[in-house]
Amino acid sequence: MIYQRRSLLPVCRGVFFSALLLALVFFNAAIAMGNLSQDITPEVAEITETEEFSVDPSLLLLINSIKLLDNSKGTQSIKYAQEHLLQFSSPKSPLNPAEQYLYLLAQALLIEKKTQLQPPTLNKDKVTESIVALLAEAKKVGEVIDEGQLSQPIFLQLHEILANKYAELGQYDLAYQEKREYLIKYDIYRDNKRNAMLSALTEEFSINEKKSLNDSLIKQNQQQVQRVDEAQKEKKMQQTRFILVMAIALAFGLLFFWQLKVRNKLIVLTKTDALTGIFNRSALFEHGHTMAKRFSEQPYDLSILLLDIDYFKKINDVYGHHCGDQVLKTIASLVNETMRTRDIFARLGGEEFVALLPLADSSKAKAIAQRINEKVAQYDFGAIGLKEQVTLSIGISTMDYHNASFEDALHSADLAMYQAKAQGRNCVLSYQNISTSQERRGI
Numbered sequence: 001m002i003y004q005r006r007s008l009l010p011v012c013r014g015v016f017f018s019a020l021l022l023a024l025v026f027f028n029a030a031i032a033m034g035n036l037s038q039d040i041t042p043e044v045a046e047i048t049e050t051e052e053f054s055v056d057p058s059l060l061l062l063i064n065s066i067k068l069l070d071n072s073k074g075t076q077s078i079k080y081a082q083e084h085l086l087q088f089s090s091p092k093s094p095l096n097p098a099e100q101y102l103y104l105l106a107q108a109l110l111i112e113k114k115t116q117l118q119p120p121t122l123n124k125d126k127v128t129e130s131i132v133a134l135l136a137e138a139k140k141v142g143e144v145i146d147e148g149q150l151s152q153p154i155f156l157q158l159h160e161i162l163a164n165k166y167a168e169l170g171q172y173d174l175a176y177q178e179k180r181e182y183l184i185k186y187d188i189y190r191d192n193k194r195n196a197m198l199s200a201l202t203e204e205f206s207i208n209e210k211k212s213l214n215d216s217l218i219k220q221n222q223q224q225v226q227r228v229d230e231a232q233k234e235k236k237m238q239q240t241r242f243i244l245v246m247a248i249a250l251a252f253g254l255l256f257f258w259q260l261k262v263r264n265k266l267i268v269l270t271k272t273d274a275l276t277g278i279f280n281r282s283a284l285f286e287h288g289h290t291m292a293k294r295f296s297e298q299p300y301d302l303s304i305l306l307l308d309i310d311y312f313k314k315i316n317d318v319y320g321h322h323c324g325d326q327v328l329k330t331i332a333s334l335v336n337e338t339m340r341t342r343d344i345f346a347r348l349g350g351e352e353f354v355a356l357l358p359l360a361d362s363s364k365a366k367a368i369a370q371r372i373n374e375k376v377a378q379y380d381f382g383a384i385g386l387k388e389q390v391t392l393s394i395g396i397s398t399m400d401y402h403n404a405s406f407e408d409a410l411h412s413a414d415l416a417m418y419q420a421k422a423q424g425r426n427c428v429l430s431y432q433n434i435s436t437s438q439e440r441r442g443i
C-alpha cells in the first residue's frame with residue numbers, strides 16, 4: 001500500500017503542474033488577445049476620471065503626467081509629460097513613497113509610450129526589461145504605502161502594465177501573479193468605492209429626509225402661526241363683541257336706573273307738597289289708611305294731630321302771600337324736626353297740617369303737640385320780616401273701636417282743633433275732652 005501511495009504522488013504532482021501550466025497558457029492567451037485589459041481598462045479609466053484626490057501639488061503633477069501618458073495619442077502629450085517629470089529628476093526635497101511610486105510608474109509609462117510611437121528595431125526585450133525594472137522598483141516602494149491608496153486606479157495600473165510586460169517576456173507565472181494582485185486590489189478599490197458611494201447615498205438620503213422633515217416642520221410651524229393668528233383674531237373679535245354687549249348692557253342698565261330714578265322722583269313728587277317738601281294730602285290719606293287698616297287688624301296706639309296756623313289770613317294780608325308761604329315752610333320744617341322716624345307729617349291743605357303718631361297714646365300725643373306748640377310760639381320769624389309771633393291750634397284724636405276709620409279719626413282731630421280755636425287759639429285740645437254737641441263740621 002505504502003509503495004502504491006509513493007508511486008501515486010509523482011503522478012498527482014504532474015497532473016497539478018500540468019493543470020497550472022494549462023491555466024497559465026490560457027491566461028497568457030487571454031492577455032495576448034487583450035481581452036482582460038479591454039474588460040478592465042475602460043472601467044479603470046472611468047474611475048480615474050471621476051476620482052478626487054486630496055493630494056499635494058507635486059503628487060498631482062505626477063498624476064497628471066501619468067494621465068497625459070495614459071491618454072496620449074501623439075508626441076505632444078508625451079512631451080508635456082516628459083517636461084513635468086523633469087522637475088522630479090532632481091527634486092528640492094526628497095520625494096515621499098507615493099511620489100516615488102508614481103514617478104517610477106510615470107518613467108515606465110514614458111518609455112512604453114515612446115516605444116509605441118517609435119518601436120525599437122533591436123533589443124525590444126531590453127526596453128521591456130527596463131520598464132519591468134522601473135515598475136518592480138515602484139512596487140517595492142509601494143510596500144510602505146497604504147493599501148487604500150495603492151488600490152486607487154492611478155496606482156493600480158502598475159500591476160496591469162507589469163503583467164503585460166511579464167507576459168511579453170514570457171514570464172507567465174509572474175504575469176499571472178501581477179494580474180491577480182491587480183484584481184485583488186481592484187476589488188478592494190471597488191469595495192471602497194462602493195462603500196463610499198453607499199455612505200454618500202445614505203448621507204444624501206438622510207439629508208433629504210432631514211430636509212423634508214424640516215420642510216414639514218416649517219409648514220407645521222407656519223400652520224401653527226396661522227392658527228395662533230386666527231385664534232388671536234377670534235379672541236379679539238370675541239373681546240370686541242363682549243365689550244359691545246357689555247356697553248349695551250351698561251347703557252340699558254343706566255337707562256333702567258335713570259328711569260327708575262325718574263319714576264321714584266315722580267312718585268316722590270306725587271306724594272310731596274311742592275311748597276313745604278313734606279308729604280301732601282294724597283300721601284297723608286294713603287299712610288292714614290294703611291295705619292288704620294293695621295289698627296283694625298291688631299289694635300295699637302295711634303294718635304292724630306291736626307295743626308292749624310292761627311290768623312294766617314292776617315299774615316297774608318299784612319305781609320303778603322310770599323311771607324305767608326315762608327311761614328308755611330318754616331312751620332313745616334319746625335314741626336318735622338320734632339317728628340320720630342315712624343311718624344308721618346303732611347300738609348292737609350292751606351295752613352292746616354296733620355301728624356300721624358303710631359305707638360303714641362293720647363297723653364303722649366298731647367305732650368308731643370304741646371312741645372310743637374311751644375316750639376312754634378317761641379320761634380322768631382323776624383328773619384322773614386314778621387314782627388309778630390305765630391301760634392298754632394292743635395286738635396288730637398286717638399284711634400279706638402268707635403273711631404276706627406282714618407276719616408273718622410281725622411274728623412275727630414279736626415273737631416278738637418276747632419274747639420282749640422274756640423277756646424282762644426295757641427292751645428292743644430284732645431277730642432276726648434270735647435262734648436259731641438260741640439261737633440260742627442266734617443272734612
Ligand SMILES: Nc1nc2c(ncn2[C@@H]2O[C@H](COP(=O)(O)OP(=O)(O)OP(=O)(O)O)[C@@H](O)[C@H]2O)c(=O)[nH]1
Pocket residue numbers: 308309310311312313314316320321322323324325328349350351421
Ligand atoms: N300764603 C299762602 N296763603 C294760603 C295758602 N293756602 C291758603 N292760604 C290762605 O290761608 C288763609 C286761611 O284763612 P282762614 O281760613 O280764614 O283762617 P285764619 O285766617 O288762619 O283764621 P283762623 O284759622 O280762624 O285762625 C286764607 O287767606 C288763604 O288764602 C298758601 O298756600 N299760601
